[in-house]
Amino acid sequence: MRVAVVGAGMAGLSAALDLREAGVDVVVLEGADRVGGKLALGDVGGVRVDLGAEAMLARRPEAVDLARRVGLGEDLTHPETVAAAVWTHGAIRPLPPTVMGVPSDLDALQRSGIVTQRPVGRRLDMPQQDVSVAEFLVPRVGQDVVDRLVEPLLGGVYAGHADRLSLEAAAAQVAALGADPLAAAARATDAPTRTDPVFAGIVGGVGRLPQAVVDAGGLDVRVGATVRSVARDADGWEVHHGPTTDVSTERVDAVVLATPAPATARLLGDVAPQAAFALAGVEYASMAIVTLLLDGPVPSEASGFLVPPVDGTTIKGATFSSVKWGWLAERLDGRSIVRASIGRAGQSTILLGSDESVVDLAVADLRAALGSLPGVVASHVQRWGGGLPQYEVGHTALVETVDRCVAGVPGLEVCGAAYRGIGIPAVIASGQEAALRTLQDAALGG
Ligand SMILES: Cc1cc2nc3c(=O)[nH]c(=O)nc-3n(C[C@H](O)[C@H](O)[C@H](O)COP(=O)(O)OP(=O)(O)OC[C@H]3O[C@@H](n4cnc5c(N)ncnc54)[C@H](O)[C@@H]3O)c2cc1C
Structure with missing residues (x-):
């Protein structure tokens, strides 16, 4: 096959x-000139760092297991600190324990000064259908908690907004708290706490993982091979790729589309139009990561901070990478x-501005947050258009529609961040599930 x-x-x-490991002949077609998608390494002032994703949830097995499987086990590492913070009301304040922004220790919240008044929880019946995170939480925990804790956390994960994101699909932990989330979150802290690390990284950056997978599998990857269309006939599939002026065709028995929703929607237009229509409705947030090499230590012990959108700053968060990752600090000589x-x-x-203007705005915010900032030795702006x-509300139903339509087309699978989880372990799981379904389909003669 x-x-x-x-x-x-x-x-x-x-x-x-x-x-590949199941003995299938696989070709990977990638539009960009490199593998990895949202995982990417680059040089900033001669220091090699992650310019995209930089940490992997370690409490799901898929990412750390894959790293071990492809020979990076020895290089798995964990953050030196996970002490997070919120920059609000004029100071960087320690983030108290929360369940996705719902505070579980009200005394710690009050001490932090993140909200001005101690929140009062309300028990209200659970909604009968999917609602936004804000629609669920504001009446139950108050606007201030949503603005200054939930929003920054959702911003950190999804670069999205509480009044658009789906409770069911984007904040399942919050939905699981039930009708009185504040009371339930407080009970959650009474439960025995896990001591295993929440996050993992890779010495040298998680951006090493994609190439390690390619090498371990001996994968046949064609870069610069944008897929233009896919078509099904009685013998299987034709996949058309490459520059519009020089399109190549690949004949295969099955296709796995691991592309973001807009590209997948375009490719499915003829073969699964209902799925294409649903996927065309998935919005994306564009963002940029500004990486700075500074000529001294950052005056903070936290691993970084998040910012509530109500505070109107340019940056939505910062990671002090050399505080967070020991391997990086070792390479920096005090910088x-x-x-x-x-x-x-x-x-x-804001992302339409020049790199220079984006760096200036980021530096100004960092200086305001920290009080002072060591000198900037080098900077880099990585834009993630459609990152x-x-x-949004109704996402779970949308994904079910896509699944149903795709399942009706033999030899077709979809996977990736558009469906059931955007983190690295979740997208790895979705790729592995797509591979398994492809193999099962083939075994059934599909
Ligand atoms: C700035 C940023 C920071 C993040 N930080 C973290 C983090 O620290 N931890 C974490 O767990 N997650 C993080 N995420 C999320 C996570 O990295 C992504 O959700 C995940 O890597 C997406 O993987 P994917 O394979 O689904 O899609 P992608 O990585 O988007 O890969 C899709 C690939 O398809 C290619 N492609 C698109 N169209 C075509 C076409 N027509 N033909 C051929 N190829 C095509 C693209 O070029 C791309 O390489 C971050 C995301 C961003 C943007």
């Missing part, structure tokens, strides 16, 4: 590795690396 995997992000590469992230869903105008899918 020969399979084409379209897209060499972590979802596509994971699917390709599993197919430091800071990443500021800019851009939320629906607010991309993060927004799981």
